[in-house]
Amino acid sequence: xxxxxxxxxxxxxxxxxxxxxxxxxxxxxxxxxxxxxxxxxxxxxxxxxxxxxxxxxxxxxxxxxxxxxxxxxxxxxxxxxxxxxxxxxxxxxxxxxxxxxxxxxxxxxxxxxxxxxxxxxxxxxxxxxxxxxxxxxxxxxxxxxxxxxxxxxxxxxxxxxxxxxxxxxxxxxxxxxxxxxxxxxxxxxxxxxxxxxxxxxxxxxxxxxxxxxxxxxxxxxxxxxxxxxxxxxxxxxxxxxxxxxxxxxxxxxxxxxxxxxxxxxxxxxxxxxxxxxxxxxxxxxxxxxxxxxxxxxxxxxxxxxxxxxxxxxxxxxxxxxxxxxxxxxxxxxxxxxxxxxxxxxxxxxxxxxxxxxxxxxxxxxxxxxxxxxxxxxxxxxxxxxxxxxxxxxxxxxxxxx
Amino acid sequence: xxxxxxxxxxxxxxxxxxxxxxxxxxxxxxxxxxxxxxxxxxxxxxxxxxxxxxxxxxxxxxxxxxxxxxxxxxxxxxxxxxxxxxxxxxxxxxxxxxxxxxxxxxxxxxxxxxxxxxxxxxxxxxxxxxxxxxxxxxxxxxxxxxxxxxxxxxxxxxxxxxxxxxxxxxxxxxxxxxxxxxxxxxxxxxxxxxxxxxxxxxxxxxxxxxxxxxxxxxxxxxxxxxxxxxxxxxxxxxxxxxxxxxxxxxxxxxxxxxxxxxxxxxxxxxxxxxxxxxxxxxxxxxxxxxxxxxxxxxxxxxxxxxxxxxxxxxxxxxxxxxxxxxxxxxxxxxxxxxxxxxxxxxxxxxxxxxxxxxxxxxxxxxxxxxxxxxxxxxxxxxxxxxxxxxxxxxxxxxxxx
Numbered sequence: 133x134x135x136x137x138x139x140x141x142x143x144x145x146x147x148x149x150x151x152x153x154x155x156x157x158x159x160x161x162x163x164x165x166x167x168x169x170x171x172x173x174x175x176x177x178x179x180x181x182x183x184x185x186x187x188x189x190x191x192x193x194x195x196x197x198x199x200x201x202x203x204x205x206x207x208x209x210x211x212x213x214x215x216x217x218x219x220x221x222x223x224x225x226x227x228x229x230x231x232x233x234x235x236x237x238x239x240x241x242x243x244x245x246x247x248x249x250x251x252x253x254x255x256x257x258x259x260x261x262x263x264x265x266x267x268x269x270x271x272x273x274x275x276x277x278x279x280x281x282x283x284x285x286x287x288x289x290x291x292x293x294x295x296x297x298x299x300x301x302x303x304x305x306x307x308x309x310x311x312x313x314x315x316x317x318x319x320x321x322x323x324x325x326x327x328x329x330x331x332x333x334x335x336x337x338x339x340x341x342x343x344x345x346x347x348x349x350x351x352x353x354x355x356x357x358x359x360x361x362x363x364x365x366x367x368x369x370x371x372x373x374x375x376x377x378x379x380x381x382x383x384x385x386x387x388x389x390x391x392x393x394x395x396x397x398x399x400x401x402x403x404x405x406x407x408x409x410x411x412x413x414x415x416x417x418x419x420x421x422x423x424x425x426x427x428x429x430x431x432x433x434x435x436x437x438x439x440x441x442x443x444x445x446x447x448x449x450x451x452x453x454x455x456x457x458x459x460x461x462x463x464x465x466x467x468x469x470x471x472x473x474x475x476x477x478x479x480x481x482x483x484x485x486x487x488x489x490x491x492x493x494x495x496x497x498x499x500x501x502x503x504x505x506x507x508x509x510x511x512x513x514x515x516x517x518x519x520x521x522x523x524x525x526x527x528x529x530x531x532x533x
Numbered sequence: 534x535x536x537x538x539x540x541x542x543x544x545x546x547x548x549x550x551x552x553x554x555x556x557x558x559x560x561x562x563x564x565x566x567x568x569x570x571x572x573x574x575x576x577x578x579x580x581x582x583x584x585x586x587x588x589x590x591x592x593x594x595x596x597x598x599x600x601x602x603x604x605x606x607x608x609x610x611x612x613x614x615x616x617x618x619x620x621x622x623x624x625x626x627x628x629x630x631x632x633x634x635x636x637x638x639x640x641x642x643x644x645x646x647x648x649x650x651x652x653x654x655x656x657x658x659x660x661x662x663x664x665x666x667x668x669x670x671x672x673x674x675x676x677x678x679x680x681x682x683x684x685x686x687x688x689x690x691x692x693x694x695x696x697x698x699x700x701x702x703x704x705x706x707x708x709x710x711x712x713x714x715x716x717x718x719x720x721x722x723x724x725x726x727x728x729x730x731x732x733x734x735x736x737x738x739x740x741x742x743x744x745x746x747x748x749x750x751x752x753x754x755x756x757x758x759x760x761x762x763x764x765x766x767x768x769x770x771x772x773x774x775x776x777x778x779x780x781x782x783x784x785x786x787x788x789x790x791x792x793x794x795x796x797x798x799x800x801x802x803x804x805x806x807x808x809x810x811x812x813x814x815x816x817x818x819x820x821x822x823x824x825x826x827x828x829x830x831x832x833x834x835x836x837x838x839x840x841x842x843x844x845x846x847x848x849x850x851x852x853x854x855x856x857x858x859x860x861x862x863x864x865x866x867x868x869x870x871x872x873x874x875x876x877x878x879x880x881x882x883x884x885x886x887x888x889x890x891x892x893x894x895x896x897x898x899x900x901x902x903x904x905x906x907x908x909x910x911x912x913x914x915x916x917x918x919x920x921x922x923x924x925x926x927x928x929x930x931x932x933x934x
Contacts, residue, residue, distance in 0.1 A: 135592045137799065140584035140791035155792075160582040166574035181561040181763035183541035191536045214615060214767075217790030223624065229631030229653040234782030252630040339881035364583035364795035366615075384648030389618030390541035390555075394765035396536065397798055 143480070146203040148516040150234040150509040151482035152165070153295070153447060159416050160406070162361055168402040174409050180398055182520040184391025186381040188212025188369070192401040196369055199404055200328065208374040208525045211381070214366035214393045216325045216354040219337055220244060222253040223286070223352055223370070226383055227319055231282035235273045237265040237478050238494045239487035240452075241323065244288055249335050253286070254278055257489035264309070265289070271312040287313050287320045291448025292327035292336050296487045296502035300336055300444060310339060311450040320375070322353040325368070326446035328413055329359060331421045340371040349373040355401055359447065359506070360416040361409055420447070426510035427503060430517035436526065447506030450484075452499050456524050459484025459498040471522035536725055544881070549917040552883035552909040554696070559777040560817050561763055562809070569803040571846040575799040581799055584791025589613025589770070593802040597770055600805055601729065601756055606741040609775040612782070615728045615767035615794045617755040621645060624687070624753060624771070625652040627784055633685035636674045636719070639895045640888035645689055645724065654680055654682040654687070657751060663842050665702040665807075666690070668709040676716045684844070688721045693728035693737045694847025695890045697903035701737050701845060710745050711740060715751045720777070726769070727847035729814055730760060732822045736846070750774040758801055760848065761817040762810055766797040821848070827911035828904060831918035838924060848907030851885075853900050857925050860885025860899040870931050874924035880917050886914035909933040 145207070151197065172180060193207040201210070201324050213219040228234065232253030236245065236258035248255050256273050258265040260374040289309065291301045313320040315474065322339035330336070339351035356368035370377065371378055391397070403409040431438055431451060440451045451458075461469035461483050474481065484500030491497070492523070503520075505513055544550040573581060596610040602611070606700040614620040631653030637646065639658035649656050656675050659666040673914050676687070677684050678807065692702045702710070704771065723740035741754035750773070757769035771778065781787065792798070804810040825844055832839055840854045852859075852899065861914060863872035875882065885901030892898070904913055904921075 137578055137580040137795070138586040138590050138592075141793075154584045156783075157579045157583070160578050160579040162574055162582060162890075165582060166571065169570040170567065172562055173570065176563060176564050178558045178561040179538040179540045180557070181536075181563060181566060181765045183555045183759075184543055185539040189539050214793065215790045217786050218793075220789075225622065225626060225651055225826075229810055231631065241789075243785045245785070246788060250626055250786070292583045307563075311688035358584075359792075362790060363584040364582045366790065366794055366796070371616055383651050384644045385618050385622045385651070387647060389616045389641075389759075389767065390764060392615065392619075393764075393767055393797075394538070394792070396765070396794075399796075402631065426536060431735070445569040445579035470565075483585050493641045 147478045148478060148512055148519065149507060150503045150508065150516050151480045153504055154363060154507060155359055156507050156509070158419070158509070161412050164403060164408045164412065165362065165399060168399045168406070168408070170188065172237045172398045172402050177525060180395065183389070184394025184397070186391055187377060188384040188397055189394070189401065192381060192397055195401060196405050199410070199498055201335055201371065202341045204254065204338070204371070209340070209371055209377065210378040211342045211370045212391065212397050213368045213370055215358055215368040216323060216356040216364070217243070217247070218366070218392065219354045219370045220247050220323070220382060221251070222383070222385070223319070224248065224253065224362065226380055227376070228253055228285035228415055231280050231355055232285040233278040235270065235284060236489055237288040237289060239484065239497055240288065240489060241290055242486050244323065247488055249406070254345050255489050259493040260297070261476070262299055264291070265301065265303050266307040266525065267305065267312070270326045271308050271406070274312055274316045274318050284316070284318050284424055287318050288323065290323045290326070292324055293329060295326065295446070296448055296482065296484070297441070297450040298443035298446055298448045306339055306342070307371070310342070310351060313446060318350065320351045322351050324353050325356040325359055328354070329417060329420060329447070330445040331417060331424055332444045338371060342380055357409065361400070361403065365400060366393050367397050367400045380440050392444040398413065420505065423505040423510050423513060427505045427513045427517065430514040434517045434521035447504050449503045449505065451501055451503055451525050452496060455501060456528050457498050458524065461485055470523060470527040473526045474520070477519040477523045479519035479523065481520065540625065547880045548881060549909060549913055550881040551904045551909065551917050552669070552903055554882045555764060557908050557910070558758055559820065560761060561908070562813050565809045565813065566800060566803060569800045569807070570584040573799045573803050581796065582665055584790070585798070586703070587792055587797030588778060589792055589798055590802065593798055596802060596805050600811070601636050602772065602871045603738055603742045603920045605739070605772070610741070610772055610773040610778065611790065612767045612778040613794065613798050616759055616764070616769040617724060617757040618644070618648070619793065620755045620769055620771045622646050623721065623786070624650070624651065624720070624722060624782060625654065629654055629686035629780055632679070632681050632770065633686040634683055636671065636685060636688040637890055638690060639890050640697055641890060642691055642724065642886065643888045646884060646890055648822070655683065656890050658894045660894040661698070663700055663702065665692070665706050666710065668706065668713070671710050672713040675713055675719050676905065677913040679860070685699065685717070685719050688719050689724065689739055690721065691724045692740050693725055694730060694844065696727065696847070697849055697883065698842070699844035699847055700842055701850045707740055707743070709798070709870050711752060720749065721752045723752050725754050728756070728758040728801065730818060730821060731846040731849070732818060733845045737817045739772060739910065753777060758810065762801070762804065766801060766857055767794050768798050769802055777907055788840045809892070821906065823912055824906040824909070824914055825893040827916065828914045831915040835918045835922035848905050850906065852902055852904055854899060854925050855900060857922070857927065860901045871924065871928040874927045875921070877926040878920040880920035
């Protein structure tokens, strides 16, 4: 290479940014990817460079199903996409349209909300507690009429190690929410990109695997290698009803462009086949565990008044600072000076209000922030919390409540 | 690799398929891609595996602009996409919505039409002659009301070496069509994936480059390396107004997933930097030239009654067989037995009606077929035309008109 590659995020020198949701540079296995690329290009199969099979190479889907499918190993229920974000957009294009409604938890992953709005969908949100969205409000939102004549076409959840909350749905709650979607014929997108990153045991089952048995088949589960292997490869998948996946494969985009990422999917295929990807996932989980522990310990030590549900996986802690409005975006009204104090102490967090669809549904989000332990090592996480605590104290003193 | 890779298209043994729009296996430079992948992964920059810059790496965009931009080398007017098909879909998502209208030439690239329908757009088509769509009908279609309250949001053209017609818009006609779009505030998508494949001289200028000078700025030109380097890398671009490209970069899909294909874009970057891609393009043009010549000669020899505008670039000849309905899809009504005769003679062509949006606008399409010279070598093209001629004769004799 003759130049440094520009990545999506950059943090100014001296600042610690816990808003970043991208993986730690330490997680990215450049050597393994180099070896895999060399191996797949070594045997002269030029089909590697040709338009790919629309749903993804069958052998790769089979291996994905065997690796991530749990009890559901049918490759016809797997479809390869360039990451979970592209999967989400593809589903919005094919299974919804401008003016339709989408039901989400409040708070929700903010860039999923942005994607829904890009597609002209009307977002309706449901209040959540530490166990996930309220089932009664969820069922009611699915059936409420959509102004303008659209219909509720989709629902969206991050069921495992949620973004931003870190929380995993209890299986009973998950079953209720899924059944309500099935009852009303609404496809449920389960964004499960953090699911493999269980830190205290096995990953929870995929909502798609749980949904495969009954005839309902409404869950489209999204997965990705971005959080433990490499975002730049753009390899993810949809796991769900074969009928829906056939519709996606028959879309103009797929029929015209072929498979969405044949070359990088072949690299990930090779990394899974050789066991390098699984080894990587194991190492990333161990490293995330020590980062998570360091963050939790620092929060308990430095911010004893703060509350959070301890994360059992994924990247995030969803922290509340009672009486201090750390959740308000800078410039978005009175924040008691927290944003300014954070900047002065050179620490960045993702303000809670960023993840809110409707402030009435998430009344405590103004006192919350999403802290990522995915990007920074333990000692930097501890230092970030020291700075965060100083900023919180400074603004609490400046505007006593 | 432990298995053969499944590509999008497969042709049964013994059949010659001129419907295929994928490049010849001979065009695909596996060695060059292997070397480029080795070089980009050699220097330990882990940013190569991280979320990429949303519009694509700035240095890569600069090189794209310098290589394919002609007079318009401003990198802010370039945006990297996973091929032209994904670019088309992204534009439909961000700049149109269900119920809006899209104006196209008739005939048009059938999978673009399918993509528009996937997005819920209403396709309205304009009759075309050998010089492209009729300018008056084009202007009228741009302003006709859209039933249901939508607006004409987009127009779509393949201005250079068109798909399916092989024809290139005269610059005067192109200017008229572009100006009409500018006048009515309709974005014009110029699908220019075949533009670099000029066979008898320099490529025609991009509609986006022609559009860069005046204030109008309505052209979004699509490019790709799929037709001369590799479809599987999924690397293409949008060349157009910086303001529109900033909107795309700010979409949920991009903000969430980062750049759309950072790893394979880095491979293409390296292939352009080293000159391997340009060398490849030069070789592919030479090879396409001899294939095109072989196809034209065979058509003149074997099907003297057939008419076509000689292709000056790209992959396609749009051939008419007067009195013989080669353009009707099998099973789509009386075809005088042509489909059956083609099958018996083991040759496949793309029936003209496949590319028609509204049969009233393209009355001769039932007697036309799109023949690709991109996939097969000269001797196979000649043999295919012998078979085609036999099938045409057989069906003309079976049902004399």
